[in-house]
Amino acid sequence: xxxxxxxxxxxxxxxxxxxxxxxxxxxxxxxxxxxxxxxxxxxxxxxxxxxxxxxxxxxxxxxxxxxxxxxxxxxxxxxxxxxxxxxxxxxxxxxxxxxxxxxxxxxxxxxxxxxxxxxxxxxxxxxxxxxxxxxxxxxxxxxxxxxxxxxxxxxxxxxxxxxxxxxxxxxxxxxxxxxxxxxxxxxxxxxxxxxxxxxxxxxxxxxxxxxxxxxxxxxxxxxxxxxxxxxxxxxxxxxxxxxxxxxxxxxxxxxxxxxxxxxxxxxxxxxxxxxxxxxxxxxxxxxxxxxxxxxxxxxxxxxxxxxxxxxxxxxxxxxxxxxxxxxxxxxxxxxxxxxxxxxxxxxxxxxxxxxxxxxxxxxxxxxxxxxxxxxxxxx
Numbered sequence: 588x589x590x591x592x593x594x595x596x597x598x599x600x601x602x603x604x605x606x607x608x609x610x611x612x613x614x615x616x617x618x619x620x621x622x623x624x625x626x627x628x629x630x631x632x633x634x635x636x637x638x639x640x641x642x643x644x645x646x647x648x649x650x651x652x653x654x655x656x657x658x659x660x661x662x663x664x665x666x667x668x669x670x671x672x673x674x675x676x677x678x679x680x681x682x683x684x685x686x687x688x689x690x691x692x693x694x695x696x697x698x699x700x701x702x703x704x705x706x707x708x709x710x711x712x713x714x715x716x717x718x719x720x721x722x723x724x725x726x727x728x729x730x731x732x733x734x735x736x737x738x739x740x741x742x743x744x745x746x747x748x749x750x751x752x753x754x755x756x757x758x759x760x761x762x763x764x765x766x767x768x769x770x771x772x773x774x775x776x777x778x779x780x781x782x783x784x785x786x787x788x789x790x791x792x793x794x795x796x797x798x799x800x801x802x803x804x805x806x807x808x809x810x811x812x813x814x815x816x817x818x819x820x821x822x823x824x825x826x827x828x829x830x831x832x833x834x835x836x837x838x839x840x841x842x843x844x845x846x847x848x849x850x851x852x853x854x855x856x857x858x859x860x861x862x863x864x865x866x867x868x869x870x871x872x873x874x875x876x877x878x879x880x881x882x883x884x885x886x887x888x889x890x891x892x893x894x895x896x897x898x899x900x901x902x903x904x905x906x907x908x909x910x911x912x913x914x915x916x917x918x919x920x921x922x923x924x925x926x927x928x929x930x931x932x933x934x935x936x937x938x939x940x941x942x943x944x945x946x947x948x949x950x951x952x953x954x955x956x957x958x959x960x961x962x963x964x965x966x
Contacts, residue, residue, distance in 0.1 A: 603778035619659035626652035697758035706877025742851040743870035746910025749847035753801040769807035797841025805846035885916035919944035
């Protein structure tokens with residue numbers, strides 16, 4: 588840690604390392620004690636630091652550690668804690684400095700339901716059976732000796748609706764929804780990524796109603812630990828995630844964990860065993876029926892010629908992902924719009940516009956990629 592005396596820098600690293608090791612053993616009290624001691628050293632060093640930017644960096648790191656301490660101890664976080672959207676907590680500073688020192692995991696309330704998601708009937712059925720029915724029918728669940736909660740992995744090509752499916756789970760159950768990107772967890776500071784992971788799950792557990800955590804691009808966090816280039820920090824982060832998932836499965840009834848990846852073969856093998864991701868669902872390209880629905884949604888508010896049907900367009904767009912269809916429709920709609928603005932010719936969207944657009948917008952998912960997913964699914 589630049590700017591710190593060597594002895595203090597080494598002591599802080601040792602304390603964070605020890606705290607992280609305690610977390611891996613589920614020794615939360617001991618971890619909190621180690622992080623609290625490291626935070627205290629950082630605050631003392633910040634008080635003596637003369638350079639403003641270095642002082643701010645030390646305070647920020649100290650407050651991040653202290654936030655984790657409060658969460659691990661189950662105490663209110665008045666320093667720099669995790670907050671939900673719209674919440675305001677003081678971090679001892681003012682203005683933008685206060686906001687910068689806060690670690691934010693935004694809680695969303697999803698209004699999306701399964702009816703808003705085109706196709707994917709098999710995926711919806713799996714989600715109902717594994718996540719939704721158990722929370723809606725707890726008495727039937729206990730009769731068969733089952734538990735609610737658990738994890739599910741959604742994998743497949745980009746642009747196929749994995750994030751929307753996750754939002755629909757939260758919307759169906761009216762639960763708080765955490766949509767997390769890897770950048771919100773990963774940190775350049777040693778040990779901080781592990782703390783953020785623990786803080787996320789700790790905060791999600793605080794909702795008595797239950798909640799849904801969704802981590803997109805999970806392969807950025809849960810990559811195989813034995814691969815070349817994997818650091819000690821990344822290995823510890825995977826271990827922490829494994830521990831949190833064990834809690835979701837065994838103790839945290841009502842806490843649901845969903846993750847998405849375009850490259851499931853990059854995940855650590857321990858993540859994929861039963862008890863962590865109990866269900867692995869392939870989210871593939873939309874079939875003809877789903878493409879009809881998706882195209883209809885994109886053209887719902889558009890002026891189109893009477894003989895232009897989404898059923899016909901769906902036939903011509905086989906192999907397109909949902910994102911591809913959005914791009915195609917936008918490109919096609921720009922053609923009559925340009926005619927109206929530049930040439931003064933106002934006309935409806937026509938088949939020729941789609942024929943022109945489809946020469947530019949091509950399917951983003953290759954046959955080779957689909958074959959790779961098939962091979963992975965077949966085991």
